[in-house]
Amino acid sequence: MPVDPPEGAALPAGKGARIDLSGMTKRYGGAVAVDDVTLTVEPGEFMTFLGPSGSGKTTTLNMIAGFTDITSGTLRIDDRPVGAVPAHKRDIGVVFQHYALFPHMTVAQNVAFPLRQRRVPRAERDRLVAAALETVQLPGHASRYPRELSGGQQQRVALARAIVFSPRVLLMDEPLGALDRKLREFLQLEIKRIHREVGSTFVFVTHDQEEALVLSDRIAVFNNARIEQVGTARDLYERPATLFVARFLGESTVLRGTATPDGSRSRLDLDGFAVRASGGVRSGPAALVVRPERLRLEADESDAGGGGNAIPVTVVEEIYLGAARKLEVLLPGGARGLVREQAGTSSDLRVGDRARLCWHPDDCVLLPDDPTTERILT
Amino acid sequence: MAALLSPLSPSGPAAAATPAEKGGGSRGRARNRPFLLIVPALLVLLAVFAYPVAQTFVSAFTTPSPGTGNFAWFFGSPANVAVLTRTFSTALWATVICLCLAYPYAYLMTVASPRARATLLLIVMLPFWTSLMVRTFAWLVLLQDTGLVNGFLGLLGLGPVSLVRTQTGVLIGMVQILMPFMVLPLYSVMSGIDRRLLTAAQSLGARPLVALLRVFVPLSLPGVAAGATMVFITSLGFYVTPALLGSPSEALISQFMYTQVSGMLMWGRGGAMAVVLFAATLLLIGLLGLAMRAGRRGKAGAR
Numbered sequence A: 001m002p003v004d005p006p007e008g009a010a011l012p013a014g015k016g017a018r019i020d021l022s023g024m025t026k027r028y029g030g031a032v033a034v035d036d037v038t039l040t041v042e043p044g045e046f047m048t049f050l051g052p053s054g055s056g057k058t059t060t061l062n063m064i065a066g067f068t069d070i071t072s073g074t075l076r077i078d079d080r081p082v083g084a085v086p087a088h089k090r091d092i093g094v095v096f097q098h099y100a101l102f103p104h105m106t107v108a109q110n111v112a113f114p115l116r117q118r119r120v121p122r123a124e125r126d127r128l129v130a131a132a133l134e135t136v137q138l139p140g141h142a143s144r145y146p147r148e149l150s151g152g153q154q155q156r157v158a159l160a161r162a163i164v165f166s167p168r169v170l171l172m173d174e175p176l177g178a179l180d181r182k183l184r185e186f187l188q189l190e191i192k193r194i195h196r197e198v199g200s201t202f203v204f205v206t207h208d209q210e211e212a213l214v215l216s217d218r219i220a221v222f223n224n225a226r227i228e229q230v231g232t233a234r235d236l237y238e239r240p241a242t243l244f245v246a247r248f249l250g251e252s253t254v255l256r257g258t259a260t261p262d263g264s265r266s267r268l269d270l271d272g273f274a275v276r277a278s279g280g281v282r283s284g285p286a287a288l289v290v291r292p293e294r295l296r297l298e299a300d301e302s303d304a305g306g307g308g309n310a311i312p313v314t315v316v317e318e319i320y321l322g323a324a325r326k327l328e329v330l331l332p333g334g335a336r337g338l339v340r341e342q343a344g345t346s347s348d349l350r351v352g353d354r355a356r357l358c359w360h361p362d363d364c365v366l367l368p369d370d371p372t373t374e375r376i377l378t
Numbered sequence B: 001m002a003a004l005l006s007p008l009s010p011s012g013p014a015a016a017a018t019p020a021e022k023g024g025g026s027r028g029r030a031r032n033r034p035f036l037l038i039v040p041a042l043l044v045l046l047a048v049f050a051y052p053v054a055q056t057f058v059s060a061f062t063t064p065s066p067g068t069g070n071f072a073w074f075f076g077s078p079a080n081v082a083v084l085t086r087t088f089s090t091a092l093w094a095t096v097i098c099l100c101l102a103y104p105y106a107y108l109m110t111v112a113s114p115r116a117r118a119t120l121l122l123i124v125m126l127p128f129w130t131s132l133m134v135r136t137f138a139w140l141v142l143l144q145d146t147g148l149v150n151g152f153l154g155l156l157g158l159g160p161v162s163l164v165r166t167q168t169g170v171l172i173g174m175v176q177i178l179m180p181f182m183v184l185p186l187y188s189v190m191s192g193i194d195r196r197l198l199t200a201a202q203s204l205g206a207r208p209l210v211a212l213l214r215v216f217v218p219l220s221l222p223g224v225a226a227g228a229t230m231v232f233i234t235s236l237g238f239y240v241t242p243a244l245l246g247s248p249s250e251a252l253i254s255q256f257m258y259t260q261v262s263g264m265l266m267w268g269r270g271g272a273m274a275v276v277l278f279a280a281t282l283l284l285i286g287l288l289g290l291a292m293r294a295g296r297r298g299k300a301g302a303r
Helices: A057-065 A107-117 A120-136 A151-163 A181-198 A209-215 A233-238 A243-248 A373-378 B002-008 B013-017 B019-023 B027-034 B039-062 B069-076 B077-110 B112-126 B131-144 B147-156 B168-188 B194-204 B208-236 B239-246 B253-261 B267-301
Strands: A018-030 A032-041 A045-050 A072-077 A092-095 A169-173 A201-208 A219-225 A226-231 A254-262 A265-269 A275-278 A284-290 A295-296 A309-320 A324-330 A335-340 A355-359 A366-369
Touching: A018 A057, A032 A057, A032 A226, A045 A057, A045 A209, A057 A072, A057 A092, A057 A169, A057 A201, A057 A219, A072 A201, A072 B168, A092 A151, A092 B194, A107 A120, A107 A151, A120 A151, A120 A181, A120 A355, A120 A373, A151 A181, A181 A201, A181 A209, A201 A209, A219 A233, A226 A233, A226 A243, A243 A254, A243 A284, A243 A366, A254 A275, A254 A335, A265 A284, A275 A309, A275 A366, A295 A309, A295 A335, B039 B069, B039 B267, B069 B077, B077 B112, B077 B168, B077 B208, B077 B253, B112 B168, B131 B147, B131 B168, B131 B239, B168 B208, B168 B239, B194 B208, B208 B267, B239 B253
Parallel strands: A045 A201, A045 A219, A092 A169, A169 A201
Antiparallel strands: A018 A032, A018 A072, A219 A226, A254 A265, A254 A284, A265 A275, A284 A366, A295 A355, A309 A324, A309 A355, A324 A335
């Protein structure tokens, strides 16, 4: 269990490990908690596992930490297979949602705990503890007991304890889940800063899509024990690979119909009208996804032109958001659409008005239809 | 104080329940109302416990003549002091053995499945629901030279060991009888310890055994203190078990008191022994409390 005595800076940057998950599966009796997950987390990367509860993201984290046995598949950290290495020998820092601070130890004793386990000499230990508490901006609380601290402070102590031994991998299981919104947003920025400072590979589990967008280099979206898609926030938002990803991350209008190839594009037949979409040419049942800011409402009858899609709609709801407004529209056939208009470029449409819903075929994605997303998301 | 005394007025505890009281009354009286609930128990304790104890203590200084004669008698005889010492050492042994047996047992209860836990609890409680007298006589049957225990030892080729009328026999009986008083407080504290802390300790580099010793054991100490105090104090006043299983030549203080009071009608001497036992117990518990507090402060100040 090497603790590299750092030169100069207490917590040197650029020492993250690479994590390779290959075909990782966890079964509990007949139930599959994690199904054939393959993923590589790059050294120093901030990777977020995002998904609804029960999607397998925490189980995957627990397998990386060594708290849960792997049923099948391999786990490598820096090309070393660690599936059979017990948790206390993996040198991985873990931060839990419930803090898991030792109530009978002071803040300093809590943070010193991993160093004592590694037989770090006293003087060195004191220096590292002070540096870690400095990093989480909690100096001067060293002799307090956890129960004397607020939730946010306790989570900072837990963070200090997890980074004090300079682990090359830091795992966080919904660490901000128990905190109120304001504090959560503040600590997100803190975690981002600490990630930059310590340079370890971070794996962060959350069910909060905003949190994932704020923090991550890349996001792995979990659903139903599998990874649906891995990519940057932009990839996931603009090029979702599955209907589940499209609906879980951000808002969108989803139109279901039957696709047929149409030149370089696809044609999607809906109830009584048809639209065109670019991208993967598919045939059969399909779902078209458009983000609200890509949609435009035109009050007049003039054609959008340029091969754009245009559907007659009725405005049924308006939500005022200050910098923007959201309009819900009713499409022929009963489907609903969501349009976001920036303040200043808004149309004058009101609830009850008829209009045309327009968008460019390049601004939407055509995905295989997946009726199971309805069940999970609603 | 006035509010506390008011329920002792002629109308008594029953007044608390009358509708007239419920409707009116100042805020202060309303806040003190829960105290009324303990009044019946308090009265019973005063009448059948506090008064006789006070009487006994008074008699230690007044019977047969006023003064400290009874105490001079007690401390004047080395045999008496030896009995006191033996009583404390027996109680200490009983406590230590109980703790060693009960700690793993209570730990097992916290990790067992709900079904297994219920069974384990039943095993502890079942003897507890049987009469003390019956259990002690059962031990007498088991432990005598021709009893089951010696029969089994004989099968193994070990000669008969005299267990009845020895300190060992007394300890075996006491430990078995006092076990629930150790297991239950231990279990109640242990079941409140967050086991996820052990997972956290392992993630920080502690071997499972180290995690247990550094995290679980310190957090279980309040249960150890509660159980040990309970067993120790109960052991000090044990009468039936030492009387039946022990040797008259190695009597404990409660048997001595019985001899003095019942056999020789020396109420004052019995009272004096009770006072000495009471004072020694208080002193010991006080010292234990101080040591624990100092230990906690020492740990807190260590870093």
